[in-house]
Every structure is written in C-alpha cells, then in structure tokens.
Amino acid sequence: MTCIFCLILYSAGSHDTMTYCLDENSAVSGNESKLVKFLNKCMPCIVRPIIMKWSITQVLTVTEQLEAGVRYLDFRIAHKASDPSVNLYFVHMVYTTVTVQDILWEVLKWLETHPQEVVILACRNFDGLTKKLHCHLITCIKQIFQCKLCPRNVVPTLRTMWQHGYQVIVSYEEDLEVLKDCELWPAIPYWWGNKTTTRALIQFLELMKRMGRPETFFVAGINLTENLRYILVHPFGSLKTMTLRSLPCLKMWVRKQCPGPQKECINIIAGDFIGNDDFVRDVIELNTKINPQLYCPSKGSGTNSISFSAF
Template sequence: MKLKQHLHLIDMLRGVFKDKLCPNTETPSLSLCWRHGYQVILSYDDDMSLAYAELWPGIEYWWADTPDPKDLLTYLERQKRNGRPTDAFFVAGMNLTEDLRYVLQHPLQSMRSMTLRACGYLLDWIRKQQPGPASTALNIIAADFVGDTEFIHIVIALNQSCIK
C-alpha cells in the first residue's frame, strides 16, 4: 500500500471505532477496558501504527495452517508452553485452513462446514483455557464462523473469570 492508502485506511478505522479503541499507552487489563469503555484493540501491522496512540503495532497471530482440529490444538498447546510471543498478548487463532489435499478429498465441502464440524471439539478446548497475566494465559482468541456457536458466551465467561 502507498502512504495515501495507509492514511485513508487508518482514518476510516479510527472513524469507525472512535472512543472504543484502546490506546497503546499501557498493557490493558479487562477491568481497564471496561472502566474506559474500550472494546477494540486495533493492531496495524505497519510502521504507520507508531504515529497513532490508538493503534497497536502488529500482534503476532498463531494458527496452525491445518485442516485438522487436533493438529491445531496440538500446535497451540506447544505455543502456550513456549510462553507469550510478545510482551502483551497471546493470540490463539482457532482457524482451520484448507489445503489442496483437503479440497480435493472434500470437493463439496466449504471452509465454513469444515470449521463448524470441528466446532464442538475446539470449543471444549477454549472452555479449559485460563485468561490473565500468566505467560501461558490466552488473551485473545480469534475464530472463523462464530455466529452460530457458543464461542461468544464461552469467551465472555473466561473474561468474567478474570474479575472475580
């Protein structure tokens, strides 16, 4: 992207999220975010982020790049044992990825159906996670196709466990 495109995108994102953006001034806790009404941590993976208090630099995002949910969870557990990838966040990508072999073996299946079929297995793992400041704690869980699942309720319950 050229400079003008970066500036346009950043202005658009800042305009959409406005006061909901958590500034990159301190590592946020859930209580800090709730106290100030922050709902969004906006990571912008370009040096342009350094010029804006509302933008966080690129946050490492780990996903296993596999169609197999067991391989995905094995990968994430290994990453957790290694500790947080950055000083602030551990981002667990619950995303399954189709590869050529998978597509050829399942020509009538979509990425959505693949993900939803594994949803129960992945949600069970999420329920067992511990949020918080520990080096192996999850802080951000990202997933595809969460609208039809319990995902949101589970993540909210994990967040509420931090303030009890």
C-alpha cells in the first residue's frame, strides 16, 4: 500500500492573495502603463474606482484564507518609488495598506497554532526592488520563519516536513537570489491563461495539460483576466462579478482533475475570491482519488491536515 506521506497531493491557492487590503489612496504601481498613470492623474475620481473594481481578487484576510484551507499564497511584492524607507508592500495596480513584514508575522502566528500544516509562499513581481531591498526581504523571511523554512535540497514529502518541523516553502522569482540562498526555492510556474471567458480559460488549461506537467511544483490558475476592451464593454462590471459568473463551469472542471505524477495531472490550483463557492473543499477532496482515507475534516479548521502539494 502506498504511504500517504509520499503522495503528490492537491493543494488550493489564492491568486493575488493580498488584494483584500489594497489602498485606494496609494499611487499607481510603477509597473502600470503610462496611459493608466496619466488617466489616474487627470481623472482620479473616475479612474480610481475602476482600478479598484478590477484589482481586488480576494476579500478574505490571509489568516481567513489559511483557515479556509489555502496553502499556496501568491505574494506580489513591491517597493514604493517615493518611499525612502525599506518598507515593502504587496501590489496589484496599487499598493496595499499593510507591509510584507506584518503579513509574514501573521502567517507565522497561524503556523505556530497549526504545527502540521505547510504553506508555500510564492514571492513574485518585485516591482522596484533593488539588490539591497532583496537582501532586506530575504533577511526578514529567514528571521521570521527560521527553522520552519524548508531548504530546497529536501524532497518535501509530508513525512520529511513533519519530522524536521518544516512548515514553509518560499518560492522566489529572482534566480540570482535563489542561487545564493538554500532556503529559497526557484519560482513555481503559474499557468496563467490571460482569458476573459471561462471556455477559453478551460481550453488553455487543457492544452497545458496535454503538453505535460512540470516535474516540480506548479500552479494551474483558474482566474479570469480582464482587458481594456472587456472593461469598456462592461462599464458597470467588476472582477468579482466576472469571477462569480464563471465559477459553476470552473467548479465542474476542478472536480474532473486527478492528482499524481502523470502527464495530465495537476498540482496546485489557484483562484480568485476563494471564499465563494466550495473551491477549496473541491480541490482538497481530489486527493481522495488517490486514497479515500486522506479526507477527514477537522472541526473548525475549514480543511484537513493533509492538504500539501509535494513532488
């Protein structure tokens, strides 16, 4: 009988995890186009509400997402161009009200009360980060999580993670920094469809599956993406409306997936507004296709302790 600690398990993730606390009064991100910056400067009363409607992808706090069963956190990290401090924020068109350091402490606090849970922190984007700021961020990560960080030379089965007390895998989207530090893992590939319709998104994901899964962690994003044309055609719409409309079809697609190392198997599945529908539960229950004994809900946890994606 296959040991459950060596399985390749499904895990649920949140796309753009930190957008629940975007600051509507912040400057527009340095990564945005000159047109967006110009329009925001000239017509802030009109443009800013539109930016907020199409930037927010989550409404649950990071602790609430973890309680709901999310184990992959998508952290888009940035430094404000006009900020003389080393404070780092999360970003999606605009910056968050909270700092990266505060959220890392919040994640640690949750992990300390859930010693058998493992989370993946995908650190991405890095808008405005210099070498000095990368060093500051990595130092903060290491100081906060310390021995909970899983080195990348470890094969992260649940048995190994539990035996050594590892609870955090940090995926870092900056190759030069990864080479310097054994606590950092290479960037986890994210299958981003960049589609405005559910049908097109599912077709994209099925095409990626036929091409074959990566050998390591990877994410299938079931998040739709707006473009300027879509926004103009739906002037009273929002990303949330767009997402909720797509959930029934995406829910059916998720339930058809199978975990495992085979070519067309999927690893982590990430979505927007993860508190809506039964997304997280549906993803975790896919593990019962390997072993029915894996799914045993615990009271008040929102999920089970077997919810980690390994090789």
